[in-house]
Amino acid sequence: MAVVIKIPNVLRAQADGQASIAVEGTTVGEVFNQLVAQYPGLRGNLLDDAGGLHKFVNVYKDDDDIRYLDGLDTKVADGDVLSILPAVAGG
Amino acid sequence: MFTRPTLRLTGAQHATIVGNCYDGLPDEACGLLLGPLDDRGEPTGVISEARPARNADASARTYTVDPRDMLAAMRAAEARGHEIVGVWHSHTHTDAYPSPTDVRQAVDPAWFYVIVSLRDQAPVLRSYRIRNGEIAETAVELRSSTRGQ
Numbered sequence A: 001m002a003v004v005i006k007i008p009n010v011l012r013a014q015a016d017g018q019a020s021i022a023v024e025g026t027t028v029g030e031v032f033n034q035l036v037a038q039y040p041g042l043r044g045n046l047l048d049d050a051g052g053l054h055k056f057v058n059v060y061k062d063d064d065d066i067r068y069l070d071g072l073d074t075k076v077a078d079g080d081v082l083s084i085l086p087a088v089a090g091g
Numbered sequence B: 001m002f003t004r005p006t007l008r009l010t011g012a013q014h015a016t017i018v019g020n021c022y023d024g025l026p027d028e029a030c031g032l033l034l035g036p037l038d039d040r041g042e043p044t045g046v047i048s049e050a051r052p053a054r055n056a057d058a059s060a061r062t063y064t065v066d067p068r069d070m071l072a073a074m075r076a077a078e079a080r081g082h083e084i085v086g087v088w089h090s091h092t093h094t095d096a097y098p099s100p101t102d103v104r105q106a107v108d109p110a111w112f113y114v115i116v117s118l119r120d121q122a123p124v125l126r127s128y129r130i131r132n133g134e135i136a137e138t139a140v141e142l143r144s145s146t147r148g149q
Helices: A009-015 A028-038 A040-046 B011-024 B067-079 B100-105
Strands: A002-006 A020-024 A057-061 A081-086 B007-010 B030-035 B049-053 B083-091 B112-117 B124-131 B134-138 B140-143
Touching (some): A009 A040, A009 A081, A020 A028, B007 B011, B011 B083, B011 B124, B049 B067, B124 B140
Parallel strands (some): A002 A081
Antiparallel strands (some): A057 A081, B030 B049, B030 B083, B112 B124
């Protein structure tokens, strides 16, 4: 099952310049593991040391924040779009 | 290299940004800048849309662009073949200069970080690039609002 991952511009250098990448998997975690296996430079931007979702990244499955679904255990299906959004903040 | 393209806003975009900052008082306000990239993947400096966003912090001291507005902006940019190329926020009582928090949390070295100070009677809008803790001011030019580039 292919899921499309949208990569923000700031991370594309770690993904061969691609804006979107199709990856197989049945959960967000599986999809991300596949993604970082292909593009190891993305790991530190997406996942923390414990393998959880990095706190400065938001991930949306279609219109829903996966933190309000099941996090990395959120199920994904063929054709779903995962959007990676850097957290934009300051003071 | 720390390039410093000129940020080119239309008068209407400038008014949108400054108006959004006043509307947000007493809290900090924020929004996203959309625009095209050049052949090297760098923002050209032309802004196609200035999109106000919700400050998820609802705070007078900090801002976080509501991720739902970030997602909508990303989609709007993509629909016209553009990217998110910057963010603005207000400083309600301090200079239009990046705070240590702004520098620490800057996500993209290619972005324009626009800060609007509302401290004085007249608003002050300035733009910066922030990379690895370094701050470089970029020029801001007001351009006519003709469509296209």
